[in-house]
Amino acid sequence: MRKLSNLLFVSSNIHKFKEAKVILDSFDISIQFFKLNLEEIQSNSLKEIALKKAQNAFSKCKKPLIIEDDGLYIDYLDGFPGPYSSYVYKTIGNQGILDLLKKNRDAKFISNITYCDQKNLESFEGKLDGCISKSEKGTGWGYDPIFIPKNTKKTFAELIDKNNLSHRYKALKKFSSWYLNK
């Protein structure tokens, strides 16, 4: 039976919401989009950023919610852009990243899903290893055209089953088993 839920997904990014909705539907959790541009603190820790964002969102929405914060960590760049991924995407973009890379193209995507209500503040992390493609492939949002998950040959933008293996899927799976047993 579908769990009725007034859980909000607070974000300014509709792409994240659409993917999260498909994933959480598969765990029988329904979410609603609450569009809000949340301020981000500067920190090297995705978790720290996400915790503050979730508390900030809760002070505005006053309803149980989740927020998501992600980072793309590139080995050759010592983990850069990491927590600065959003800024780097807006400035140099995918082509700028491709121009910076030489032989070692290993990278990982990390998603931090943070839940907040009146009593709980909990974070869940999903990591996905992969590499950066040599050129942009496929049409997708954000870094999708340049990120190739491990054990595949296609970018996120070219894959049809991104939602079954992504960093977002892994974090939301951990969240779901906690949330459904809370």
Ligand code: IMP
């Ligand atoms: P933030 O959580 O919005 O700060 O995300 C960091 C950056 O990573 C943004 O530029 C997002 O568009 C990008 N990003 C996060 N998740 C994904 C994804 O699944 N595919 C492509 N880009 C992503």
